[in-house]
Amino acid sequence: MAFSCFYKSKKNTAIQLTIIPVKKFKTWLETASTEIQNRVQSELFHAASGQFLKLSDKEGNLSQVIWCVEADDMWALATLCDHLPALEYKIEDPFECIDSELYYLGFGLGAYQFHSYKSQKTKKHMKLFLPSEYAQVEKTLRAVYLTRDMINTPAEDMGPADIAHQAQKLAQTFSAKFSEIVGKDLIKAGYPGIYTVGRASTRAPRLIQLSWGKEEHPHVVLIGKGVAFDTGGLDIKAASGMRLMHKDMGGAANTLGLARLIMDKELPIRLTMMIPAVDNAISGDAYRPSDIITMGNGTTVEVSNTDAEGRLILADVLHHSSHLNPDMMLDFATLTGAARVAVGTEMAAFFCNDKKLTKHLNEAADKTQDPIWQMPLFPQYKKLLNSHVADLKNAATVPYAGSISAALFLEHFVKKGTSWAHFDLMGWNVSNLPGRAIGGEAMGIRAAYQMLEEKYKH
Numbered sequence: 039m040a041f042s043c044f045y046k047s048k049k050n051t052a053i054q055l056t057i058i059p060v061k062k063f064k065t066w067l068e069t070a071s072t073e074i075q076n077r078v079q080s081e082l083f084h085a086a087s088g089q090f091l092k093l094s095d096k097e098g099n100l101s102q103v104i105w106c107v108e109a110d111d112m113w114a115l116a117t118l119c120d121h122l123p124a125l126e127y128k129i130e131d132p133f134e135c136i137d138s139e140l141y142y143l144g145f146g147l148g149a150y151q152f153h154s155y156k157s158q159k160t161k162k163h164m165k166l167f168l169p170s171e172y173a174q175v176e177k178t179l180r181a182v183y184l185t186r187d188m189i190n191t192p193a194e195d196m197g198p199a200d201i202a203h204q205a206q207k208l209a210q211t212f213s214a215k216f217s218e219i220v221g222k223d224l225i226k227a228g229y230p231g232i233y234t235v236g237r238a239s240t241r242a243p244r245l246i247q248l249s250w251g252k253e254e255h256p257h258v259v260l261i262g263k264g265v266a267f268d269t270g271g272l273d274i275k276a277a278s279g280m281r282l283m284h285k286d287m288g289g290a291a292n293t294l295g296l297a298r299l300i301m302d303k304e305l306p307i308r309l310t311m312m313i314p315a316v317d318n319a320i321s322g323d324a325y326r327p328s329d330i331i332t333m334g335n336g337t338t339v340e341v342s343n344t345d346a347e348g349r350l351i352l353a354d355v356l357h358h359s360s361h362l363n364p365d366m367m368l369d370f371a372t373l374t375g376a377a378r379v380a381v382g383t384e385m386a387a388f389f390c391n392d393k394k395l396t397k398h399l400n401e402a403a404d405k406t407q408d409p410i411w412q413m414p415l416f417p418q419y420k421k422l423l424n425s426h427v428a429d430l431k432n433a434a435t436v437p438y439a440g441s442i443s444a445a446l447f448l449e450h451f452v453k454k455g456t457s458w459a460h461f462d463l464m465g466w467n468v469s470n471l472p473g474r475a476i477g478g479e480a481m482g483i484r485a486a487y488q489m490l491e492e493k494y495k496h
């Protein structure tokens with residue numbers, strides 16, 4: 039797929055988008071033509087961050103845009119787009135003041151539109167010249183577009199089997215191995231949590247698996263929560279809480295996006311991707327509050343709330359995956375509302391049992407402007423999961439530390455010594471942000487990819 043927001047062969051007709059750091063504006067203006075100097079004066083142009091000045095040629099056509107920037111904000115260009123006509127532009131950065139790769143990426147992400155269900159297609163968007171040295175930006179765009187498209191697709195068209203189909207298509211594109219375990223076979227295979235949560239739906243639960251890369255390379259496992267639609271189960275959600283629950287496969291969509299990026303950029307790792315995919319539905323066969331599930335590792339879990347289903351489908355996958363002794367294991371899940379209370383909707387919360395990995399993830403998040411924030415695996419809170427009748431209950435019954443107790447539940451199933459990070463993310467923009475329209479969103483995977491690339495690409 040080519041991105042229509044970019045063009046790749048130089049055109050003399052392109053409008054120059056000249057980026058000037060606020061601090062350098064005065065110096066730059068002294069070297070500019072008299073015409074520009076006069077315009078700046080007559081327009082009372084004030085060089086502040088985000089301010090721009092449109093210049094025209096003799097025929098009155100837009101020929102150049104002078105744009106002042108301050109901080110290195112990758113979304114700045116997406117903001118500017120809203121104020122410029124949908125023509126062809128070319129960036130000029132005489133002071134080399136921006137991280138061009140991030141600017142092109144922010145621009146490309148801003149051009150995203152989800153119109154699969156609209157009879158009126160694409161609204162016109164400005165085009166930008168993409169120099170060949172930044173061609174890699176398109177790989178990141180493809181990954182994020184995949185994630186957004188999957189989340190934006192209604193649950194009717196993005197059920198457990200459709201999520202599997204997305205993984206299968208990806209496997210075909212990159213010659214990876216695809217397999218799945220469906221329905222009752224999950225019990226025999228050691229994934230009773232996935233089966234129990236998903237059995238109420240007419241759309242069978244499944245574990246989607248993809249493997250890629252060479253045996254001798256470091257082994258990285260990616261896991262994503264794929265709840266195609268979360269009604270809450272018998273502990274049914276209120277209408278307001280259910281409205282967005284087609285996004286509860288956001289972890290799976292982020293995992294697929296990250297897997298795509300890894301394979302597209304041919305990172306020398308051995309990749310295993312595991313996605314438990316279910317509907318948390320309501321029917322006569324739905325699992326009940328107070329049921330006790332014997333999980334794949336033998337742990338008995340009392341169901342204190344059927345709406346805490348994500349951890350039940352992830353637990354067995356974490357158990358089996360960590361027993362493959364991978365070099366690293368990352369999971370992505372729209373797991374708790376409590377994580378949104380803690381860090382809001384614009385960054386992913388993450389938990390990590392490995393100090394070095396934590397530090398590396400934080401640095402990578404800064405570099406990629408993909409914000410994440412660490413939360414504690416505070417062991418004292420594990421008592422919140424104590425059950426009178428089973429080894430654990432799936433959800434704490436006090437209203438505190440909900441994302442932490444969920445992470446501690448997951449940690450119970452991770453083999454000791456496994457380097458593991460768990461991302462609890464929103465996967466959705468609740469309002470329009472520069473470059474990030476309302477709807478499905480990738481969160482944390484650009485940071486995770488950066489970390490993986492720095493660690494494993496030599």
Ligand SMILES: [Zn+2]
Nearest residue numbers: 268345346347
């Ligand atoms: Zn739920």
